[in-house]
Amino acid sequence: QIGVVMVLSGLGMVVFEGPGYPRGWTVYKGLFITGFFATAVAFWAQNRFQSLISAGDTAIIFASEPVFAAMFGYLFLGERLAAGQGLGALLILTAMLVAQLPPAGRRHGRKDHIT
Numbered sequence: 001q002i003g004v005v006m007v008l009s010g011l012g013m014v015v016f017e018g019p020g021y022p023r024g025w026t027v028y029k030g031l032f033i034t035g036f037f038a039t040a041v042a043f044w045a046q047n048r049f050q051s052l053i054s055a056g057d058t059a060i061i062f063a064s065e066p067v068f069a070a071m072f073g074y075l076f077l078g079e080r081l082a083a084g085q086g087l088g089a090l091l092i093l094t095a096m097l098v099a100q101l102p103p104a105g106r107r108h109g110r111k112d113h114i115t
Contacts, residue, residue, distance in 0.1 A: 002039060063092060063095070064092065070089055
């Protein structure tokens, strides 16, 4: 999948932008970080550990990806969030916490019965 995307993206670049090579190490550093950590390591970790947790927990982890991307952008690249982006991250984190709460009928040992 990754190889197909790479080839098709490269063809699209040549067709729409013309051939060219980026100048400066910033672009190559970004390509390495994206290619190695955000793609190869992430796919390995997903395949290795996804079978060990529930589907609900997996969905929560995937929902948190934008928050972690913003956090690592801040820590490693010095990126800053605008107020709306910070609010969005807060809403995502709040939704993750709410999703972990047990259903209302099960908080006090009650079971939901269908009659």
